[in-house]
Amino acid sequence: MPIYEYQCKDCGEEFERLMPLSSPTAPDCPKCSGRNVKKKISRPASGKSGCGSCSSTSCSSCSTTRHS
Numbered sequence: 081m082p083i084y085e086y087q088c089k090d091c092g093e094e095f096e097r098l099m100p101l102s103s104p105t106a107p108d109c110p111k112c113s114g115r116n117v118k119k120k121i122s123r124p125a126s127g128k129s130g131c132g133s134c135s136s137t138s139c140s141s142c143s144t145t146r147h148s
């Protein structure tokens with residue numbers, strides 16, 4: 081699953097969530113529980129399941145170790 085960055089437009093809190101690709105809704109703000117949350121960017125979950133150079137979670141080398 082990719083990590084998405086969100087920012088709450090009510091309190092300005094920025095946070096990250098692992099969300100399914102098909103998730104239709106943004107999460108609630110963890111700080112004020114507001115629903116006025118905007119998605120900022122998406123990126124591969126590098127360091128966890130991808131390495132950034134292949135951006136594939138099925139890469140056999142980066143699924144176990146990071147390579148640069």
Ligand SMILES: [Zn+2]
Pocket residue numbers: 088089090091092093109110111112113114
């Ligand atoms: Zn908030």
